[in-house]
Amino acid sequence: MLVPDGLSVTTTTGEVALLRPVAEDDWRLDQELSRVPDVTRWTYYPPDVAEEEARRRVARNLEIRAAGRGGRYIIVAGDSAVGTIGVGTRGSGPFLFYALLPVARGRGLAIAAVSGLAGWLLAHGEPFVAASTMVGNTASERVLTRAGFEPGELDVEPDGVTVRRWRLGAPP
Numbered sequence: 001m002l003v004p005d006g007l008s009v010t011t012t013t014g015e016v017a018l019l020r021p022v023a024e025d026d027w028r029l030d031q032e033l034s035r036v037p038d039v040t041r042w043t044y045y046p047p048d049v050a051e052e053e054a055r056r057r058v059a060r061n062l063e064i065r066a067a068g069r070g071g072r073y074i075i076v077a078g079d080s081a082v083g084t085i086g087v088g089t090r091g092s093g094p095f096l097f098y099a100l101l102p103v104a105r106g107r108g109l110a111i112a113a114v115s116g117l118a119g120w121l122l123a124h125g126e127p128f129v130a131a132s133t134m135v136g137n138t139a140s141e142r143v144l145t146r147a148g149f150e151p152g153e154l155d156v157e158p159d160g161v162t163v164r165r166w167r168l169g170a171p172p
């Protein structure tokens with residue numbers, strides 16, 4: 001899968017953020033996100049990871065990128081790393097995942113990052129981009145709706161978690 005080297009995105013209020021590829025030192029942000037209760041509730045982040053585990057997670061991200069199986073980015077607003085967005089593949093096409101630190105929420109950054117990365121993937125040959133939300137994650141449902149994704153069926157993941165599938169197709 002082709003992924004961008006980096007991407008600049010703009011919110012509807014004109015704030016510009018940079019999506020830059022995850023680097024080794026970003027384990028700190030991973031650790032911080034793992035301490036945010038709704039991040040561990042609505043994503044597969046394990047709670048309160050130790051440095052070693054956070055470093056392992058980032059190393060895995062770097063391997064996945066090197067293997068051409070996706071890419072994960074840090075959302076940088078101003079000079080701060082405020083969240084993350086990534087694209088992976090499960091053999092059935094690209095899917096997005098994302099999380100923001102509470103301090104950066106409510107500014108449209110997630111909508112801009114999701115729209116920007118999905119738009120880039122569609123413009124570079126992917127016929128569609130997918131995402132999944134755990135039932136009850138209204139904030140993320142709103143993000144996907146605002147980014148133009150269509151809600152699909154409910155589905156049960158192999159680990160038993162019920163999710164709604166979402167898709168954004170390439171424009172005709």
Ligand SMILES: CC(C)(COP(=O)(O)OP(=O)(O)OC[C@H]1O[C@@H](n2cnc3c(N)ncnc32)[C@H](O)[C@@H]1OP(=O)(O)O)[C@@H](O)C(=O)NCCC(=O)NCCS
Pocket residue numbers: 038039042043097098099100101104105106107108109110111112132133134137138139140142143146
């Ligand atoms: C999902 C998440 C990234 C959204 O961050 P955010 O900063 O609120 O996102 P944005 O500001 O770009 O947009 C959020 C939209 O959802 C709405 N929203 C936010 N929280 C909401 C809530 N609890 N209920 C309903 N709508 C909500 C906002 O009003 C906004 O929509 P609007 O612009 O139409 O008003 C953030 O809540 C988060 O990190 N959650 C935990 C991790 C997670 O759920 N990741 C996604 C897994 S699928």
